[in-house]
Amino acid sequence: MFAWSIGLKHRPMFDAPDASGPIEERVMPPIRILLAEDNADHQQLLLRALAKSGAAPEVVLAASGDRLLELARTESFDCVVIDYNLPPYTAPELIELLEGAAPEAPRVVISASEDQRIVIASMRTGVADFVRKDEAITGTNLWDRVERAIEVARAAQQDRRETNRRLVSLQKQAETDALTGLGNRAYLDRVLAPDPQELDRRRKDRRRATGIVMLDVDHFKRVNDTWGHAAGDDVLREIARLVRQAVSPSDTAIRWGGEEFVVLRQSATIAETWGWADDLRLAIGLAVGVGSPAKPVTVSMGVDVVPTAELCHDSIARADQALYLAKQSGRDRVCTWGMVCAMDAARASCTEPLSATVSARERLLEVVDRLTPTLGPVQRDHVGDHGLRVRSVASGVADFLGMDREAIEDLELAAEFHDIGKVGVPEEVLAAPRKLTAGERRLVAEHARFGADLLRACGASEAAAEAVATHHDRFRFLQRSTPTPGSVICACDALVTMMSSRPYAPKRRPDQAIIELIERRGSQFHPAVVDTITASEYHYLAA
Structure with missing residues (x-):
């Protein structure tokens, strides 16, 4: 040339x-x-x-x-x-x-x-x-x-550029929610059904994953009915502002309709997506309120993660089911698609009514059997051998403390399945050989509440479900002179855990584990439970 x-x-x-x-x-x-x-x-x-x-x-x-x-x-x-x-x-x-x-x-x-x-x-x-x-x-x-x-x-x-500019402006106007300034349902439809070039790019990049978060304002109808639609609009605008603050430029924030929002964000794991969503939930609870004095507004969320190449409308449906579970489970919480699968297994185990031959324990064992193919080694241990060892120690401690037979039976069931909620916690978090992030710690802590929900779904007594829900609730123990089933499980669980091999800590001898229980006596663990373990031979059952 x-x-x-x-x-x-x-x-x-x-x-x-x-x-x-x-x-x-x-x-x-x-x-x-x-x-x-x-x-x-x-x-x-x-x-x-x-x-x-x-x-x-x-x-x-x-x-x-x-x-x-x-x-x-x-x-x-x-x-x-x-x-x-x-x-x-x-x-x-x-x-x-x-x-x-x-x-x-x-x-x-x-x-x-x-x-x-x-x-x-x-x-x-x-x-x-x-x-x-x-x-x-x-x-x-x-x-x-x-x-x-x-x-x-x-x-x-120049004419084409001007025409394209007008089309882009009109498209943006058509795809923007007038109240919140976020994208609307039409924009989400375009994101989920991209042009062939973008679709081809997504298919080639197999490493990327997209976190899907669905958010719904709790009791929003009550807000409108009590304080008026103008107050309801203010709530939606403030939530949209907090969502915009939380997302990155590469994320997509949508007002799905009414009081529902959707966020699509680049996220490698369900744990990271759950942590982000829970941070947003906490921020909304602190910043958004109605009335005078202000009454906090809470939100429920459902999350899932899919390969970006497979992102479609069905992906939204899974996060929507997780949101529905969060609503059913008491609101002001974040649920995952994995939790939906676990709850579905619990409901599927209830085809026959409770009887002398069909107990809550058998239903829970059926749930574990249904989920076992999807669980990792650490998850399987928590709902298997670990639970049985905690049950053995807790049963002896409860008997020594003089609990009645019915209370001991509830405690034994709760102790065996106290970690069943961990089927909803990703294996990579439970098996992480490192210090967990703040969001990951909150996700692990969520297993107690979710486990209690699974027990209720399988027909367990409220006492057993409450024991599972509170087995990590150290603050409540300080206010009760008599140990609760939850406080018994708390100390026995810690004892068995310390005397087991863990990804993040080595196995300890019985005397070392007892020393740590004593060090936390009265702060984390109920004094009477620690005293019972140290004064008896029950700690050897944990080995």
Whole structure:
């Protein structure tokens, strides 16, 4: 390739003067013309004709059709001038091939032939102009045609840009929720059903995952009925503001409809997505309120994570089911799709009523059996051997403390399944050989409440469910002189855990575990339970 630069003239553009210094000249780049001509003599004649314009265009020569296509694909030009006969192609054939390489540059066809059919064939391809060679090399005829073609093309491009700008503005308006300024359902539909190019990009990037968060304002109808729709609108706007603060530029925040919101965010794990959602839940509870004095507004959420390549409307449905579970489970909480699967297993185990032959324990064992194929090694241990060992120790401690038979039976059931809620905690969190993040710790702590829900779903007594729900609730123990089933499980669980191999800590000897129980006596563990364990041989059952 070689470029023929004609003259040294440029078109100056001057900036307005300011106090910083003299006026600076902004030099506009010269017009670039791709001239396709295989005859060397004709090349020189055409170059001289273009030089007569005084506009100093930069002319790049192509001596063959293949060279023309190569240059058009790799460089940008303001106009393409093509000789009709450029073996092995004709101008119409080249113009068709150029559509994919340089669609914006106007084409001007030149020919020495007098055949009118050549003119007609050229114009049918949509060229900007046709010039006979004898006219092209005379005066400024060729430049005049090229300049006019460029002006028409640029005007058309400007019209297209303006039209596109208006379309983008209208699309944004149509896809924006008027109340909150977030995207609306139409925008989400476009995100979930992208154009083929974006869909192909997602399919190629198998490493990416998308976290889906569905949010619903708790008791929103009560807000509207009590304080009016204006107050309800203020609540939605404030929640939308907090959502915008929490998301990153690459995330998508949507008002799904009514008091529901959806957030799509880049997230590798369900634990990270749950932690982000729970942070937002806490922030909303602290910042949003109605009435005077302000009554806190709470939200419930459902979350799931899917490979970005598989993101679709069905993905939203799974997060929506998790949101429904959060609503059913008492509101002001975040549930995952994994929790939905566990609760479905619990409900499926209740096909027969409780009886002498069908107990709550058998139902819970059936739940574990249903979920076992999806559980990791640590999860299986928590709902299997670990639970049995805690049950053994807790049963002896409860008997020593003088609990009645019914209370001991409830405690034994609760102790065996005190960690069943961990089926809803990802294996990678439970097995992490490191310090957990704040969000991960809250997710692990959630297993007590979720485990209690599973016990209730399987027909366990409220006393057993309450023992599971409170077996990590250390603050409540300080206010009761008599140990509760939950406080017994708390200390026995800690004892068994310390005497087991864990991803984050080595196994301890019985005497070491007892020393730690004593150190936390009265702060984390109920004094009477610790005293019972240390004064008896029950701690050996934990080994």
